[in-house]
Amino acid sequence: MVLKSQVEWALHCCAILAGLPVGKYLPTKDLAELHGLPKEYLSKALQSLSQAGIVTSTLGPSGGYRLAKAPTDTSFLDVVEAIEGKQSTFVCTEIRKNNPCRKAGTRDGKSCAVARVMWKADQAWRASLRETTLADLVETLEDEVPAAVWKETFAWVTARI
């Protein structure tokens, strides 16, 4: 069970979009070039973000994507769920119902005990992802990315919008 690469791409793209001047848009082409990714496929990840209401898109020249909300209002979980979907990582197929020793019509009080443990872990994972926002990510990056690279990157971006 491994997250699709689009999750990584989407998060890095969001970090860039978070640093964009307000009202400006950055097209997929530039985001792809900046991260060394296939432009056409990256656009699918951005489409998912758009449908989830995380980013907003505009067409035509100087079009592209920008964040739809303040960076403080979008968590890692929002991005992950936009790409992977909101369903739990564990799906219970209720195999206990196949037990030949069950008489027809047996009622189960609670949901499957196995599933409950798995779902609780899933919740813990999501809770952890919910703790960090895009604003936190940008703050961390400002501290850690070498100043030269950071500055140069946004000069590169600014030159294209």
Next chain:
Amino acid sequence: MVLKSQVEWALHCCAILAGLPVGKYLPTKDLAELHGLPKEYLSKALQSLSQAGIVTSTLGPSGGYRLAKAPTDTSFLDVVEAIEGKQSTFVCTEIRKNNPCRKAGTRDGKSCAVARVMWKADQAWRASLRETTLADLVETLEDEVPAAVWKETFAWVTARI
């Protein structure tokens, strides 16, 4: 990102094996019949458990599987990792290195900030899975499964070993 169904199967099988008389083995055939699963494919899950040292197998008549350790010594995480592997749910491909604004030879002090957040969530998930053991599972099942079904099931199992 969804766990494979083998995880669910393996956990339910472990619950049955935990209730087995000491020294006795239960074959794949019976485990499959008890859960309504394809025997041949279920055996692959059990093979993974065997390789991980969670269960022990024996060949020949009255052969099969039994737990290799006490139920208190095997956690949900052990089972999940036996099936899904131990690698993190998030793999960082270091796309930050593709940034055209990076001068050759730029050193990164820390690992990618995006990856760190994702890995932390992965750890939270694993920690939650580590909290519950097979013994806890059996205890819960004893409380919740209708007594008739529970008793009948182990009578069914006992009749075959």
Next chain:
DNA sequence: GAGAGACTACTCGGATACAGTCTGTCCGAGTAAATCCGG
């Protein structure tokens, strides 16, 4: 020079192929029990 209209070029979005993993199946190697035979 200014404004309106048409044009152009650039963007996203969905529809379309390819690949890898998950799911499912098969058969052979090996072993423990049961059988058979001799003492």
Next chain:
DNA sequence: CCGGATTTACTCGGACAGACTGTATCCGAGTAGTCTCTC
């Protein structure tokens, strides 16, 4: 009747196909900016 060798039947384990999701790509619909022409 008892012990041992042989047979047998049952088990796991790895090798072999099919289905589905993830990956990658293409082309069309739509729009914002630009250019041109007229007043």
